[in-house]
Amino acid sequence: MATAVANCCFSVLTSTVKFRCCVSSQRYLATSHHSIASVTCKAVVNHKRRPSSNRDRELEGVSQKKSSRKSKDERSYILDDDDGIRGKRKAGRSQSAAFKSFGGQRKDKNESKFDMKEQQIEPQNLKDAAFLDAVVKVYCTHTEPDYSLPWQKQRQYTSTGSAFMIGNGKLLTNAHCVEHYTQVKVKRRGDDTKYVAKVLARGVDCDIALLSVESEEFWEGAEPLEFGCLPRLQDAVTVVGYPLGGDTISVTKGVVSRIEVTSYAHGSSDLLGIQIDAAINPGNSGGPAFSDQGECIGVAFQVYRSEEVENIGYVIPTTVVSHFLNDYERTGRYTGFPSLGVLLQKLENPALRAWLKVNSNEGVLVRRVEPISDANRVLKEGDVIVSFDDVNVGCEGTVPFRSNERIAFRYLISQKFTGDVAELGIIRAGSFMKVKVVLNPRVNLVPYHVDGGQPSYLIIAGLVFTPLSEPLMEEECEDSIGLKLLAKSRYSLARFKGEQIVIVSQVLANEVNFGYEEMSNQQVLKFNGTQIKNIHHLAHLVDSCKNKYLVFEFEDNYLVVLEREAASASSFYILKDYGIPSERSSDLSEPYVDSLKDNQAAVQDFGNSPISNLEIGFDGLLWA
Numbered sequence: 001m002a003t004a005v006a007n008c009c010f011s012v013l014t015s016t017v018k019f020r021c022c023v024s025s026q027r028y029l030a031t032s033h034h035s036i037a038s039v040t041c042k043a044v045v046n047h048k049r050r051p052s053s054n055r056d057r058e059l060e061g062v063s064q065k066k067s068s069r070k071s072k073d074e075r076s077y078i079l080d081d082d083d084g085i086r087g088k089r090k091a092g093r094s095q096s097a098a099f100k101s102f103g104g105q106r107k108d109k110n111e112s113k114f115d116m117k118e119q120q121i122e123p124q125n126l127k128d129a130a131f132l133d134a135v136v137k138v139y140c141t142h143t144e145p146d147y148s149l150p151w152q153k154q155r156q157y158t159s160t161g162s163a164f165m166i167g168n169g170k171l172l173t174n175a176h177c178v179e180h181y182t183q184v185k186v187k188r189r190g191d192d193t194k195y196v197a198k199v200l201a202r203g204v205d206c207d208i209a210l211l212s213v214e215s216e217e218f219w220e221g222a223e224p225l226e227f228g229c230l231p232r233l234q235d236a237v238t239v240v241g242y243p244l245g246g247d248t249i250s251v252t253k254g255v256v257s258r259i260e261v262t263s264y265a266h267g268s269s270d271l272l273g274i275q276i277d278a279a280i281n282p283g284n285s286g287g288p289a290f291s292d293q294g295e296c297i298g299v300a301f302q303v304y305r306s307e308e309v310e311n312i313g314y315v316i317p318t319t320v321v322s323h324f325l326n327d328y329e330r331t332g333r334y335t336g337f338p339s340l341g342v343l344l345q346k347l348e349n350p351a352l353r354a355w356l357k358v359n360s361n362e363g364v365l366v367r368r369v370e371p372i373s374d375a376n377r378v379l380k381e382g383d384v385i386v387s388f389d390d391v392n393v394g395c396e397g398t399v400p401f402r403s404n405e406r407i408a409f410r411y412l413i414s415q416k417f418t419g420d421v422a423e424l425g426i427i428r429a430g431s432f433m434k435v436k437v438v439l440n441p442r443v444n445l446v447p448y449h450v451d452g453g454q455p456s457y458l459i460i461a462g463l464v465f466t467p468l469s470e471p472l473m474e475e476e477c478e479d480s481i482g483l484k485l486l487a488k489s490r491y492s493l494a495r496f497k498g499e500q501i502v503i504v505s506q507v508l509a510n511e512v513n514f515g516y517e518e519m520s521n522q523q524v525l526k527f528n529g530t531q532i533k534n535i536h537h538l539a540h541l542v543d544s545c546k547n548k549y550l551v552f553e554f555e556d557n558y559l560v561v562l563e564r565e566a567a568s569a570s571s572f573y574i575l576k577d578y579g580i581p582s583e584r585s586s587d588l589s590e591p592y593v594d595s596l597k598d599n600q601a602a603v604q605d606f607g608n609s610p611i612s613n614l615e616i617g618f619d620g621l622l623w624a
Helices: 130-134 318-331 350-355 410-414 470-475 483-491 535-543 564-578 600-604 613-617
Strands: 026-030 033-035 058-062 064-066 076-079 085-088 097-102 135-142 157-167 170-173 181-187 194-203 208-212 236-241 250-264 269-276 288-290 296-305 313-317 342-346 364-369 384-388 398-401 405-408 421-428 431-438 458-460 463-467 502-507 522-527 549-554 559-563 621-623
Touching: 130 135, 157 236, 194 318, 208 318, 236 269, 236 296, 236 313, 250 313, 250 405, 269 318, 269 410, 296 318, 313 318, 398 410, 405 410, 458 535, 458 564, 463 535, 470 483, 483 522, 522 535, 549 564, 559 564
Parallel strands: 026 058, 026 097, 033 064, 058 097
Antiparallel strands: 033 157, 058 296, 064 157, 076 085, 097 296, 135 157, 135 181, 157 170, 170 208, 181 194, 194 208, 236 250, 236 288, 250 269, 269 313, 288 296, 296 313, 342 364, 342 621, 364 384, 384 421, 398 405, 421 431, 458 463, 463 502, 502 522, 522 549, 549 559
């Protein structure tokens, strides 16, 4: 079974581990070939949230963006088109390598200079290959939410990237190339007509997006690409796309350097990735990588930047692409890669294994179980996982991969789909047993991406309440967020489904909130003595309140007390003075449903679950 685990051509063998750790000091960013045609006062052009890394290296996504906005924190950044670096703050994360996802080019007055020693080559033996015509250029117009002012959006910008035809009227590209899209257009090689494309699905965690083009003219004479098998080390690879430096198609060549579980910059996830030494530049995002046989072996999506290394690019393998497409076909939407929901520790030390009564040189220790995961039902802290679906797990947390390789145990989890059941072999207090766990995508207490286009918000007497999210933290500086919120965002686990950290991001000055104007980015814990579960719950409590006073309790016993009738009367004038269309986001107008009614145990264990820096940062620990 060891050999069979990953030796298939298009099977779903991906690795999906989502863990927020500062284990390897790498920073992850996604870049698309973006061209931004505007300057805005907002300091951050938000693009994918990923675990930030140490300051020396950067993982960048590959798409070119046209933007003149600068990030407040330039420790992590995104390469834009022909000019400029697109800033992205990764509040709090320390990782020494940063990956940059490239996919677009940017067109501005200032030209950014890329110190790329890789040389783009002519197609040579591929110059007349028909499959090059299946690669198209993507033009996207983005309008990102303004998380600091959640009732409005930021000024739009444009970007360019790459995509390719896969048949049935569909195209594949990177998710970061069409993030916050308002319009997507594509153009074929040798054509001067752009066609409108529709985004069918976006997989943020795997950085893949599925597009469709309805125009029959666009598909005339088109031949979709054929997917190939997972390549071997040193296999030749050719990357095709539309990077910066020109408007026509570009071809670069290299070899496969490494195949392993890789950190995905855009989705802050860990999946199987192919490392290559072919040049990948801004605008290449979403373009295919070919084998010598002309088969597509993956999708270019990010590069590794560091003063210590060069020529490191990454390709999403066909196994991950297959999982994405199969998921979409099965459900009609993308549900994501599942997670086991446990924090694991390696068992390399013999004394540790002996103390745990593990006789063999295998297994990983369960250090923590996420409260909202199904694993919390059957696993306990101190259990040792020795097998996953009858595949033995080594003491370093690895499993057999192909003929003579090993790969991270998380890889097996990523082969599953949402809702699938996995059988775990565990040792508990020296006794072996088997348990079954339902796998679902991991839910972060502080989300990396905000679904639905606009963040939730609620304005009460000028106090702007909103859930804490990574995009919001990117727009705010670390000093204004505060160490407590930074620590919670990094190390706290959700205790129940739907839990959010609700904060007052700012106070819109008015007579009714006199004395509270200086408040910003403070977590609200209770309203009139009731613990707040999420922002929808807060809106429900305020709407149903009949008391004379509205009492909000914040961190460190800070109190805000408002007269209910005065607060209600001031709403109209505050909205008018600040030009705000509504006192709440549209999602908060829906009836509130209490998700904890069927889970009273979660109420008793209400609160934060901090994970120490030692647990997160130590290399022996990993989230599965």
